[in-house]
Amino acid sequence: MSDLPDITPFRRRLDELDAQMSDPNLFADPRRAATVSRDQQRMARLVADYDKITVLDRQIEEARGMLKDDQADPDLRELAEMELPENEAAREQLQRDVLVAMIPPEPTDSRNTVLEIRAGTGGDEAALFGGELYRAYSRFADTQGWKVQPMSSSEAERGGYKEVIALITGDEVYRQLKFESGVHRVQRVPVTEANGRIHTSTVTVAVMPEAQEVDIEIDPQDLEISVTRASGPGGQGVNTTDSAVQILHKPTGAIVYCADERSQIKNKAKAMTVLRARLLKIKEDEERAKYAAQRKGQIGTGDRSERIRTYNFPQSRVTDHRIGLTLHSLPQVMEGEFEPLVTALMQEDMAMKLAALSEGQAAMPAWATTGSARQA
Structure with a gap:
């Protein structure tokens, strides 16, 4: 053996x-x-x-x-x-x-997930693609039996979103979506382009496990909470009350703004959910960085600055740059058929973990170390 x-x-x-x-x-x-x-x-x-x-x-x-x-x-x-x-x-x-x-299971794999999509370079075109990508993830969630709950959004004047945040709940959501974090690049002819030139735009995606209060302890003194009147699309009911909530976490500088609900209390609860998820993601990234230094390769850091995928509309092509996978089924992907991408990424991650385990490099749970099993 x-x-x-x-x-x-x-x-x-x-x-x-x-x-x-x-x-x-x-x-x-x-x-x-x-x-x-x-x-x-x-x-x-x-x-x-x-x-x-x-x-x-x-x-x-x-x-x-x-x-x-x-x-x-x-x-x-x-x-x-x-x-x-x-x-x-x-x-x-x-x-x-x-x-x-x-291989020790990641404790957050079974968690619900906070999904953030932000328009990057490309102006209106980036916002439009951000809206399409959000729709595609929502459709994929439907096929998995998950529920998508909008948390916060900022719509762009010509359509799409400058920013949209949603909570996705269901079975093993984070396990399947965690590799979607990073920069998503789109190449296509914008509807506003008169000369038919292909433009390149980007959106950034952040996928964070929903944090529980036991995961992250937040000192109320570290929070700066302000309440304002909501602005922008959303209906008269939203815009006539001081219901929008912005929370600043002073130690990290993280800012969360939520104005989707008419109730100030509901907006604050949603903002705290997003804030806890962001802080948990920071904590996880720090731990993962320590382990990644011991590995020969990895799918990606999950950082927003890392370009992970290109959606090329003229060629109907989707390319995931981390694993070198190219699919010529862009219309289907934009309709929510993410299974080939998700499955390939999970398989690659498992293969690398198996290789690391065989080499004795994989991180093992505390109880699997020498000594008493009661260390867990």
Whole structure:
């Protein structure tokens, strides 16, 4: 089993989770009980698959020995010759399953997501494309059974958005959307272009896991909250009351403005949701940067300044520059068919994590380090 990491800490972790599951007090906290139950089932599958590999290793070794033995019974040799490829294939698949299970899941993968889209270079054309990209993400969310809740928006005069922020809720939203952060470049002939020249514009996308209050502690003294009268599109009801809320987080300089609701209280709640998500993203990026320094490659930093994708309308082409993937199905992508891009990015990330795990470079959870499993 030298080609697999040591299973000992995972067995210890399973024993600990089994003990927690047998404690009646655990179920007094339904959320914690669900987490422990999910972890226990995942760890049990990992250990069981590892044990299956041990059995297959023995059977493969016996079959190979049988094939090398000229004195062996012909019927047994024939049986070994038939079973060997099947057992080798089964072992290869189980080994991959075990390695994948050993990769510590990112705790935010199951979170809801705050999506921010801002117009970059290109003026009106950037704002128009920002609106189209927001629509495309909304349609993709619909296909996944997710719910899109607008949080804040600033519409452009000629259509689209200067900025739009939404909360997307559902199953494993962040896991699928987290690689969308960065600069999205569009190449096409704007509707205002009389000479038919192709222009290049950009929008920036930020994808942040929704933060819980336990993730980020915000000192009220660090906040500067101001209330103003909402301006711009939104209806008379919005524009006649002092309902718009702007929150400045003084330590980081982060500013959140929300004016979509008529209620000042609702706008403040939405603004705090966005602020917590931004602060959690900053915290995660700092931790990820420490780990990324140990890796040979990575899909991307998720930074807004990083150009990640080009949408070329004349060629009906979408290119993701991080993984070198090109699709000639731009109309379908703009209708929300992001599955090929999302799947390819997740597979590339998993491949790099598996490589890092095999090289002993992957980050492991605290309980998988030497010492007691009760470190978790």
